[in-house]
Amino acid sequence: MRSRLRRVQRASSLILALSLALVSACSSRAPSERARAVTIKGSDTMVILGQRFAEVYMQKHSGTVIQVTGGGSGTGIAALINGTTDIAQSSRPIKSSEAEQVKAKFGVEVIETPVALDGLAVYVHSSNPVNELSLAQLKAIYTGRITNWKDVGGPDLPIVLYSRENNSGTYVYFKEHVLENVDFAPTAQTLPGTAAVINAVAKDPKAIGYGGIAYGEGIKTLRIKRDEASPAVAPTWENVASGRYPISRELYFYTVGKPSHPVARDFIRWVLSPEGQAVVKDVGYYPLPEERRREIARRWEAR
Amino acid sequence: MLSLTAIATILLIFIFIFREALPILTDPEIQKEASVRHFFHPMEGSDAASRYMWQPIALVPKYSLIPLILGTLKTTLVALLIAAPLAIAAALYTSEFAPPRMRELIKPAVELLAGLPSVVLGFFALIVLATWIQRLLGLETRLNAITAGTALALALIPIIYTVSEDALNAVPQSLREASLSLGATRWQTAVHVVLPAALPGIFASLVLGFGRAVGETMIVLMASGNAAITSLRFTDSVRTLAATIAAELGEVVFGSPHYHVLFFIGALLFVVTFTVNSIGIYIIHRVQRRLQGGI
Numbered sequence: 001m002r003s004r005l006r007r008v009q010r011a012s013s014l015i016l017a018l019s020l021a022l023v024s025a026c027s028s029r030a031p032s033e034r035a036r037a038v039t040i041k042g043s044d045t046m047v048i049l050g051q052r053f054a055e056v057y058m059q060k061h062s063g064t065v066i067q068v069t070g071g072g073s074g075t076g077i078a079a080l081i082n083g084t085t086d087i088a089q090s091s092r093p094i095k096s097s098e099a100e101q102v103k104a105k106f107g108v109e110v111i112e113t114p115v116a117l118d119g120l121a122v123y124v125h126s127s128n129p130v131n132e133l134s135l136a137q138l139k140a141i142y143t144g145r146i147t148n149w150k151d152v153g154g155p156d157l158p159i160v161l162y163s164r165e166n167n168s169g170t171y172v173y174f175k176e177h178v179l180e181n182v183d184f185a186p187t188a189q190t191l192p193g194t195a196a197v198i199n200a201v202a203k204d205p206k207a208i209g210y211g212g213i214a215y216g217e218g219i220k221t222l223r224i225k226r227d228e229a230s231p232a233v234a235p236t237w238e239n240v241a242s243g244r245y246p247i248s249r250e251l252y253f254y255t256v257g258k259p260s261h262p263v264a265r266d267f268i269r270w271v272l273s274p275e276g277q278a279v280v281k282d283v284g285y286y287p288l289p290e291e292r293r294r295e296i297a298r299r300w301e302a303r
Numbered sequence: 304m305l306s307l308t309a310i311a312t313i314l315l316i317f318i319f320i321f322r323e324a325l326p327i328l329t330d331p332e333i334q335k336e337a338s339v340r341h342f343f344h345p346m347e348g349s350d351a352a353s354r355y356m357w358q359p360i361a362l363v364p365k366y367s368l369i370p371l372i373l374g375t376l377k378t379t380l381v382a383l384l385i386a387a388p389l390a391i392a393a394a395l396y397t398s399e400f401a402p403p404r405m406r407e408l409i410k411p412a413v414e415l416l417a418g419l420p421s422v423v424l425g426f427f428a429l430i431v432l433a434t435w436i437q438r439l440l441g442l443e444t445r446l447n448a449i450t451a452g453t454a455l456a457l458a459l460i461p462i463i464y465t466v467s468e469d470a471l472n473a474v475p476q477s478l479r480e481a482s483l484s485l486g487a488t489r490w491q492t493a494v495h496v497v498l499p500a501a502l503p504g505i506f507a508s509l510v511l512g513f514g515r516a517v518g519e520t521m522i523v524l525m526a527s528g529n530a531a532i533t534s535l536r537f538t539d540s541v542r543t544l545a546a547t548i549a550a551e552l553g554e555v556v557f558g559s560p561h562y563h564v565l566f567f568i569g570a571l572l573f574v575v576t577f578t579v580n581s582i583g584i585y586i587i588h589r590v591q592r593r594l595q596g597g598i
Contacts (some may be wrong), residue, residue, distance in 0.1 A: 072553055160444055165529070165550045166360045175360070183358045188368070189446055189528035189540045192550070196429070196525075203434060204445055 009012040038264045039067040042076020042089035043169050045212065046251050049116060049283045050089050053271055056279050064263045080254055081105060086264045088254040091118065091169030092176075108257035111303065114250040114296055115271050117286035118212065120174060121241040122247075123198060123219045125205040130154040132232035134225040135246055139179050141208060144185030149206070161188040162197050162209035170194070173249055174210055213240075231296075243287045251285065258303045273295040320573055323566035330563075337560040342368040342567075357531035358543065359551065359561045366564050368571075370531040374448070374541030379516040380521055381452025381537060382459050387509055389456075395504075398471035399493040417461035425525030428454030433526065438537075446528030448537045451595070454526045454545060455519055459512040466511055466587070470504020473591060503590045511585035514576045517542035520545040544568050 040050050047070035054066035068089075073077075076088035081101045094110060102110040122138065124130060130153055133141075140146040141159055150156045163184055164171040171190075175181060191197050195213030201209040202218035213221070213235045223232035226246040239245040258267055270276045277287040288296065326333045345354035346365065355369035393413065397406045432454055433445040440449070474497050480509075482492040528540030529550065538540050555562045 074556060075553065078557055158443060172360065181362055183356075183361050183365075186352055186356060187530055187540070188356075189444070189530045190542075190550070191529070192524065195385050199430070200445065206443075 021193075027098040031181060034070055037067050038087070038261055038267060039085045040068045040087045040089060040122045040253075041071060041079045041085040042254075043073040043183040043251070044070040045073075045091040045118065045169055046089040046116075049251070049280065049285060052279050053115075053267075053276065057267055057270055057276075061263075061266070063269075066263070066267060073172075077254060080110070080256060081257075086255070086259050086266070086293050090252045090254060091249065092172050092256055093252065096237055097211065102256055104255050111255050111300075113255070113268060113272070113300060114288060115253050115291075116251045116277075116280045117240055117248055117288060119248040120170065120210055121213045121235045121288065122222045122224065123201045123207075123209045123211070124222060125201060125207055126218050126220045127205050128154060129221060130222070131220075132223040132225060134228055135178060136227065138224070139180065139182070142179055142184055142188065143182045157206045159208055160204055160206045161185060162200050162207055163188040163190050164194075164197065164211065165190050165192055170211060177208075177247060177249075184258060201273075237286050240286045250284075250288075269297070270292050270299065272300060317573065320566055320569050324563060324570040326517065326563045327567045329421040333560045333563055336364060337366045337561040337564045341366045342564075351533045357547070359564070364561065366560075367533075368544075368568070371542055371544045371547055371568070373533060373535070374527070374531065375517055375545070377448040377529060377535075377537055377541055378452045378455055378543055379513060381449055382455035382516045382594040383509065383512060385453060385456035386459035386463055386512060390460045390508075390512075391467050393460075394464050394467035394471055395493060397499060398468055399489065402544060404544060413461050413464045416457065417465075419457075421458060421468060421521040422525070424454050424457055425522040428522065428526035442538050444538065444540050446526055446540055446542045448527065448539065451523045451527035451541065451543075452537075454522045455516055458519060458522060459516055462515055463508045463512045466508035466583075467501070467505045470501040470508065470587075470590065473504065474500045501590075503586050507583040507586040507590070510579055510586070514579040514583065517579070518545055518572055518576045520549045524549050544572055548572075 040054065042050075047068060050068040052112055054068050058066060073088075073092050074089040076085065076090055077094060077098050079085040079087040081098065083105075094112065099110045102108070122133065128149070130149065133152060134203070137146065137152050141152070142161060142163070146152060148156065149157055149159055162182075164174075166172075175184065189200075193199060197211045198219055199207040201207040221235060223234045224246050225232045233245045235237050235245050235247075240248045251266060255268070257263070259268075272293060274293075277293060278285040287293070327339065346356065346358075346367065348354040353366040356365040357367055357370050358365040367401050378490060393409065397409050401409065428450055429446070431507075433450045436442065436450050438454065442449070478496055478500060479492055482496040483489070487495070523541075523543045524546040527543060527546065529542045529546055530540040531542040531547075532539045548569055551561070552565050555565060
């Protein structure tokens with residue numbers, strides 16, 4: 001019994017030593033690899049988009065390596081500041097304090113490049129008779145000033161709020177653009193991910209939730225009015241692209257100046273081309289409107 | 304060598320967490336926004352819910368730990384109230400009444416429950432349990448302290464059961480024989496002789512269960528709704544200390560007050576679970592020594 005225990009111990013220390021050796025081998029090879037691979041890091045909302053960009057680009061340009069990882073918009077921008085990524089993906093605009101940090105560290109301005117559009121949808125249970133809300137009503141609901149559906153033309157039922165975790169770009173965007181920086185009501189339940197929000201709303205006739213534009217069973221997507229006088233707009237591609245849908249946002253790439261890495265430069269140029277923008281639609285986001293795309297591409301070339 | 308590595312690892316983690324939490328107590332820049340005073344002192348407001356708020360992403364960040372501590376205690380209480388009677392009764396049954404074959408069946412089955420990943424338990428609670436409980440009790444919110452506590456109870460049962468069962472088994476056979484020979488029934492022997500003798504061990508199992516419940520993250524993150532509401536009602540959604548770290552550490556700005564607050568919470572959890580687990584293990588060892596020494 002004892003000897004067997006000792007054998008197990010010896011075996012596990014061997015495994016430990018082997019894995020340590022493996023790790024050190026990998027890390028000693030890393031510098032040469034980094035010289036070739038472009039790294040993209042940031043928003044979890046954009047990680048699939050970034051990966052599709054990279055896949056299609058690498059297929060067309062053999063020999064290039066682009067690695068895409070998530071972690072969140074803030075993580076990506078922090079990595080850009082620390083110099084550990086070539087491109088940061090972010091679903092929120094960079095904060096001025098972050099941009100200053102880049103400037104102070106590298107002596108170059110950070111460059112913001114919008115690469116796609118995304119709209120935030122507001123969901124309710126499919127049995128809810130409410131079809132449209134204004135931005136002001138939405139704000140009142142999420143800050144806790146309106147707590148019953150009958151105040152917005154629905155049944156006499158309390159409103160149950162579903163929100164996202166406060167580390168998500170979606171949360172920050174909703175807070176800034178819909179709540180105008182007023183705090184969420186403390187009763188708002190926060191769930192990890194749009195899928196969890198949709199699931200919760202689908203099971204609760206009193207619920208309201210927000211997230212990326214997606215369609216699920218048992219939920220209804222509301223039409224949104226910019227103010228009481230304007231028409232209610234559904235979150236469709238035409239409405240997001242034309243800017244008529246009030247809760248839409250741009251998704252960004254951030255770089256420290258124009259990146260020194262030639263592949264990174266060419267990659268961004270490609271993303272801004274009609275070919276790159278076609279990928280956006282495949283993933284389920286909205287390509288930049290043609291005029292805006294041309295303007296951004298021109299601005300990128302002029303740098 | 305392996306045990307030394309383990310001790311060194313724990314020590315290093317300990318040092319790391321406390322070093323990152325320290326600025327809360329020492330750095331005046333950070334204390335302006337987040338200090339121990341902010342954590343526990345009430346803010347201006349008309350009711351408890353607005354005096355104690357956790358809103359770290361705001362123009363004026365609010366870092367009251369009261370709703371988080373309350374949430375942690377509420378889920379833990381529900382979990383212990385459900386898990387303890389079930390697990391202790393099961394332990395008493397398997398150690399005193401069950402025929403050997405039955406024991407061979409029940410023991411591994413309960414211990415198998417300990418192997419369930421907590422994310423699976425959490426998902427089960429989120430999708431299935433929440434609906435059942437809401438229908439059963441007619442609750443306003445699907446995800447609340449009761450739902451999270453019930454799911455958490457499933458994770459506690461194996462711990463409480465295993466330790467209690469060991470404690471009951473450690474009671475010397477001579478005690479049972481003496482009781483039975485005096486004419487007591489098996490039931491009387493179990494309840495009035497064996498159970499009291501094993502009580503310190505059972506208490507230790509509850510203490511260990513408490514430690515697990517306080518530190519458990521994934522289940523409560525998924526099943527509690529994570530709204531930091533300061534209230535004593537168990538039907539409200541709750542946000543626990545551990546779930547807050549898991550949810551927010553991913554994207555917090557490195558070195559910001561919020562970052563250090565999260566580490567402070569981590570240090571708090573570390574101290575609580577470490578103390579509680581040490582007490583539990585100490586009791587177990589003492590009981591074992593006393594029973595082995597013979598009474």
